[in-house]
Amino acid sequence: MGAFEIIGGKKLKGEIIPQGAKNEVLQILCAVLLTPERVEIENVPNIIDVNKLIDLLSDLGVKVEKLGDEHYAFTAENVDIEYMHSDTFKKKGSGLRGSIMIVGPLLARFGKGYIPKPGGDKIGRRRLDTHFIGFQKLGANFNYKSKENFYEVEANHLKGTYLHLDEPSVTGTANILMAASMAKGTTTLYNAACEPYIQQLCKMLNSMGAKIKGAGSNLLTIEGVDYLGGCKHRVLPDMIEIGSFIGLAAMTGSEITIKDVNYPMLGIIPDTFRRLGIKMELKGDDLYIPAQDSYEIESYIDGSIMTISDNPWPGFTPDLLSIVLVVASQAKGAVLIHQKMFESRLFFVDKLIDMGAQIILCDPHRATVIGLDHKVNLRGISMTSPDIRAGVSLLIAALSADGKSTIHNIEQIDRGYQNIDTRLQALGADIKRIS
Ligand SMILES: CC(=O)N[C@H]1[C@@H](OP(=O)(O)OP(=O)(O)OC[C@H]2O[C@@H](n3ccc(=O)[nH]c3=O)[C@H](O)[C@@H]2O)O[C@H](CO)[C@@H](O)[C@@H]1O
Numbered sequence: 001m002g003a004f005e006i007i008g009g010k011k012l013k014g015e016i017i018p019q020g021a022k023n024e025v026l027q028i029l030c031a032v033l034l035t036p037e038r039v040e041i042e043n044v045p046n047i048i049d050v051n052k053l054i055d056l057l058s059d060l061g062v063k064v065e066k067l068g069d070e071h072y073a074f075t076a077e078n079v080d081i082e083y084m085h086s087d088t089f090k091k092k093g094s095g096l097r098g099s100i101m102i103v104g105p106l107l108a109r110f111g112k113g114y115i116p117k118p119g120g121d122k123i124g125r126r127r128l129d130t131h132f133i134g135f136q137k138l139g140a141n142f143n144y145k146s147k148e149n150f151y152e153v154e155a156n157h158l159k160g161t162y163l164h165l166d167e168p169s170v171t172g173t174a175n176i177l178m179a180a181s182m183a184k185g186t187t188t189l190y191n192a193a194c195e196p197y198i199q200q201l202c203k204m205l206n207s208m209g210a211k212i213k214g215a216g217s218n219l220l221t222i223e224g225v226d227y228l229g230g231c232k233h234r235v236l237p238d239m240i241e242i243g244s245f246i247g248l249a250a251m252t253g254s255e256i257t258i259k260d261v262n263y264p265m266l267g268i269i270p271d272t273f274r275r276l277g278i279k280m281e282l283k284g285d286d287l288y289i290p291a292q293d294s295y296e297i298e299s300y301i302d303g304s305i306m307t308i309s310d311n312p313w314p315g316f317t318p319d320l321l322s323i324v325l326v327v328a329s330q331a332k333g334a335v336l337i338h339q340k341m342f343e344s345r346l347f348f349v350d351k352l353i354d355m356g357a358q359i360i361l362c363d364p365h366r367a368t369v370i371g372l373d374h375k376v377n378l379r380g381i382s383m384t385s386p387d388i389r390a391g392v393s394l395l396i397a398a399l400s401a402d403g404k405s406t407i408h409n410i411e412q413i414d415r416g417y418q419n420i421d422t423r424l425q426a427l428g429a430d431i432k433r434i435s
Pocket residue numbers: 023026097098125126127167168169170171172312317318319340341342
């Protein structure tokens with residue numbers, strides 16, 4: 001297990017370029033399985049989860065060409081379906097959450113898709129029912145081998161239908177969308193997720209020849225086609241990284257410019273940070289965060305304490321709630337953080353409390369944060385990162401704290417943030433990788 005050693009309290013300054021979006025690229029990479037033709041993808045981040053998925057595709061027989069640092073081409077002409085029965089697949093397939101999205105494309109193109117229970121953050125129950133109920137409604141037979149935790153779907157052909165999802169699952173929507181794009185007839189997908197990740201997938205599939213309408217809304221209409229061809233796709237900047245950098249600037253009182261953020265695709269994210277009192281300015285497509293000694297959390301119009309909660313898009317993404325929480329710990333004022341989706345994602349506040357933050361965990365889903373207004377600094381401690389976003393929140397806390405902190409289990413951070421140590425060093429941070 002690797003660790004970061006951080007000496008906090010330094011003001012950072014400079015420009016940072018966000019990586020390509022992790023959760024988008026995981027969908028896009030799975031979509032290459034839909035065609036025997038070559039698919040070129042730009043802005044692919046060099047992070048553990050992405051590299052694991054590329055490795056899995058390669059094991060499945062997909063030809064992988066690395067054309068540049070973040071530029072790849074994939075050709076899924078000869079896919080080895082039998083590989084899905086191997087022990088290696090069962091091991092590698094469970095290494096990340098995103099691998100679940102190979103099932104839809106494989107089912108659509110080869111009539112079968114298998115997957116072991118996928119990995120990802122341990123942040124509470126993470127069911128897959130939406131995916132498999134969707135495939136069944138499209139005509140697939142579903143089998144779950146509970147002893148092995150292995151999911152199987154098979155179908156001679158898929159048939160378009162009306163589907164009302166029980167929840168707007170992000171990876172569930174992507175999976176069903178990919179399967180339906182090659183089903184016979186029309187599929188209507190209601191209560192679909194509409195995160196920018198899904199909008200980008202729709203754009204990519206349409207450029208491959210799919211007929212999808214409604215991207216950006218919760219009602220998608222997919223007219224199935226017999227064949228999808230190659231395409232070229234560019235991945236958006238990672239909105240979760242952008243939110244993390246806004247939080248980093250505020251917590252450390254630093255002046256940071258986040259380059260080329262693709263502002264229109266950030267939705268409610270900038271305004272949510274503004275409600276914590278963080279100033280920012282859009283300069284062209286760069287987001288400039290000035291150094292601020294103090295930022296004050298807004299109250300509701302009637303003076304009551306504000307709540308920030310997660311919601312499916314266009315609501316506030318759950319993946320930034322841990323960042324909001326840590327930023328609030330040094331704001332002026334109080335806020336209630338309500339994490340509705342995941343029941344174990346707020347437990348990391350114990351570490352922030354050890355660092356001196358004023359937080360009450362009301363229940364697994366809600367935490368009240370009383371900001372210290374930078375009157376008292378957090379203090380450095382040794383801690384372990386429980387999940388990717390908590391990990392980055394602790395990293396931000398450590399960079400703002402007095403003294404030395406050590407963060408263990410940084411693989412959790414590395415799975416979603418590209419070279420975070422060297423990029424932060426370039427801003428002036430005192431951070432080093434110690435093992
Ligand atoms: C690889 C990937 O893309 N991972 C993202 C994806 O995971 P993933 O696609 O696995 O997450 P889902 O959208 O399926 O849902 C996540 C959890 O939230 C619950 N839920 C979902 C919708 C809802 O309206 N109410 C509700 O409570 C679900 O029951 C589930 O437990 O979307 C999550 C939700 O944005 C993000 O945290 C993950 O980073």
